[in-house]
Amino acid sequence: MNIFCDECKKNIATVFLTKISGDEISRVQLCEECAKRMEETTEAANLLAFLPHIISGLQGMDEQLADDALSGQLITCEFCGTSFNDFQKIGFLGCSKCYEAFGEALEQVIRDFQEASEHLGKMPQKISATARLRRKLIELERHLEHQIAGEEYEAAAAVRDQIREIETMLETEGKKRERE
Amino acid sequence: MSASKAGAGIDWLVKKGPGYPLVLSCRARLARNLEGLPFPSAADGEDLERVRGMVLEAVSRRVVSERDWDIKFAEEVSREELEMMAEEHLTSPSFGERAAGRAVAVRWRDSRGVTVNEEDHLRIHSILPGAQFMKAWKIADKIDSQLEGEVQYCFDQEMGYLTSCPSNVGTGLRVSAMLHLPALSITGEIARTIAALGQAGIYVRGIYGEGSGVAGNVFQVANRKTLGSTEEDIVSHVEMITRQVVDKERTARKMMLRDSPLELADRVFRALGIVERARRMGFYEALELLSLVKLGVEAEVIPIKDFSMMEVVVGICPYHVRSGIGPEAEDEDVDAERAPLLRRLLGL
Numbered sequence: 001m002n003i004f005c006d007e008c009k010k011n012i013a014t015v016f017l018t019k020i021s022g023d024e025i026s027r028v029q030l031c032e033e034c035a036k037r038m039e040e041t042t043e044a045a046n047l048l049a050f051l052p053h054i055i056s057g058l059q060g061m062d063e064q065l066a067d068d069a070l071s072g073q074l075i076t077c078e079f080c081g082t083s084f085n086d087f088q089k090i091g092f093l094g095c096s097k098c099y100e101a102f103g104e105a106l107e108q109v110i111r112d113f114q115e116a117s118e119h120l121g122k123m124p125q126k127i128s129a130t131a132r133l134r135r136k137l138i139e140l141e142r143h144l145e146h147q148i149a150g151e152e153y154e155a156a157a158a159v160r161d162q163i164r165e166i167e168t169m170l171e172t173e174g175k176k177r178e179r180e
Numbered sequence: 181m182s183a184s185k186a187g188a189g190i191d192w193l194v195k196k197g198p199g200y201p202l203v204l205s206c207r208a209r210l211a212r213n214l215e216g217l218p219f220p221s222a223a224d225g226e227d228l229e230r231v232r233g234m235v236l237e238a239v240s241r242r243v244v245s246e247r248d249w250d251i252k253f254a255e256e257v258s259r260e261e262l263e264m265m266a267e268e269h270l271t272s273p274s275f276g277e278r279a280a281g282r283a284v285a286v287r288w289r290d291s292r293g294v295t296v297n298e299e300d301h302l303r304i305h306s307i308l309p310g311a312q313f314m315k316a317w318k319i320a321d322k323i324d325s326q327l328e329g330e331v332q333y334c335f336d337q338e339m340g341y342l343t344s345c346p347s348n349v350g351t352g353l354r355v356s357a358m359l360h361l362p363a364l365s366i367t368g369e370i371a372r373t374i375a376a377l378g379q380a381g382i383y384v385r386g387i388y389g390e391g392s393g394v395a396g397n398v399f400q401v402a403n404r405k406t407l408g409s410t411e412e413d414i415v416s417h418v419e420m421i422t423r424q425v426v427d428k429e430r431t432a433r434k435m436m437l438r439d440s441p442l443e444l445a446d447r448v449f450r451a452l453g454i455v456e457r458a459r460r461m462g463f464y465e466a467l468e469l470l471s472l473v474k475l476g477v478e479a480e481v482i483p484i485k486d487f488s489m490m491e492v493v494v495g496i497c498p499y500h501v502r503s504g505i506g507p508e509a510e511d512e513d514v515d516a517e518r519a520p521l522l523r524r525l526l527g528l
Binding site for chain 2: 003079080081082090091092093094095096099106109110113114115116117118119120121122123124125126127177180
């Protein structure tokens with residue numbers, strides 16, 4: 001699925017049109033500029049449904065940065081070699097690192113398309129288990145500090161054992177991930 | 181008539197589900213990628229092979245009980261079978277175009293499966309008859325959780341599951357329904373419906389997904405956004421929208437029957453007449469006629485036995501027809517075969 005304007009292939013599409021002619025249903029997505037231009041042509045007469053979904057794509061983004069970002073001159077993912085320009089052309093990112101590499105330009109694309117910027121759904125069990133363990137580790141370390149300060153050495157030893165256990169678990173998990 | 185070796189009935193094609201006959205089927209699909217490897221569009225042959233090895237090993241260990249799952253490497257499957265798999269909605273129409281490194285693991289009967297190296301490293305899907313959205317999601321979710329025990333997914337705390345196209349990022353979940361809406365099409369109401377759905381964050385597509393035309397008055401509706409909601413909220417949204425569209429179709433049918441019964445009868449019987457007498461028939465013409473005949477049967481205007489819309493649709497698809505007459509058949513032969521085949525499928 002492409003996120004860019006069907007006309008100029010450069011700007012993020014912010015206007016979604018559904019066109020029905022005969023038995024054909026087709027979707028056209030345009031940036032605001034191209035949409036305006038098309039509105040003035042006869043093409044618009046064929047558009048049964050005119051759906052302005054997402055308002056101006058690059059609003060709120062620094063103009064220079066937007067220009068640089070969208071020109072695709074500056075950003076290339078070091079891991080897979082995909083440039084932002086490639087992404088604009090084919091609509092696909094090259095790897096998970098592209099999400100970081102394309103930074104704000106991509107974040108903006110995602111915010112415009114998804115109208116959201118934070119994942120609220122499922123998390124991999126493995127990740128959340130690790131996250132849970134990390135949190136537990138931090139809590140125990142704080143607890144340990146208190147106990148040592150209060151000279152509760154016996155109890156502190158037990159907590160230290162717990163901490164070691166969790167550290168080992170985290171380490172094993174990390175190694176397992178490396179192997180994968 | 182299926183690409184499955186067993187050839188046995190596929191549930192979503194033959195069974196009636198909730199919302200019958202307007203909701204033909206529903207589907208939940210999850211997009212996932214493996215950490216540390218480029219996405220399929222940027223991957224070389226070696227990477228694709230690695231991904232396939234890892235995914236299929238995970239599938240074999242966690243999901244498959246050997247008897248009813250089938251694993252196929254795309255390059256080992258004939259062109260015809262790949263096309264038939266796409267016609268059965270098991271893979272996307274573009275799956276067979278670049279076969280190298282791709283694979284599919286599938287349980288034919290209840291249409292659950294994992295496709296490897298399509299747009300994303302893996303896509304998990306479940307297709308069920310009628311409106312069983314939550315169940316379809318739960319099935320896909322379970323397979324996802326099983327696989328997750330074996331592989332490391334690309335996941336970001338903030339952005340969720342990272343996908344090849346940002347239109348799937350977050351949950352990676354696309355929930356869709358296949359709806360048969362002849363009355364909304366005939367009355368022209370469908371254009372307004374599509375416009376309203378667009379505003380509600382719902383995509384409308386043709387029977388064979390993205391880029392396919394609408395045929396046979398069968399429309400696919402699906403969530404557009406995949407980020408910023410829980411999976412359950414996405415499922416409920418598509419479910420609610422489906423219910424609303426189906427209600428509109430019911431109303432349109434009632435009004436047609438009440439206000440212009442003669443026109444309706446004329447329309448559906450003309451379609452039946454062509455189906456009964458035609459000597460050759462193109463795929464799209466067949467779909468249009470099939471839709472009208474189905475409407476006539478459901479409105480109790482045409483006195484023939486009810487049939488499963490999707491079973492017949494898949495049965496008259498180009499490669500399914502071809503499978504009955506041999507791969508060397510010309511398009512003309514396929515059209516000539518389709519006309520009597522359609523009669524047989526409808527029991528005429």
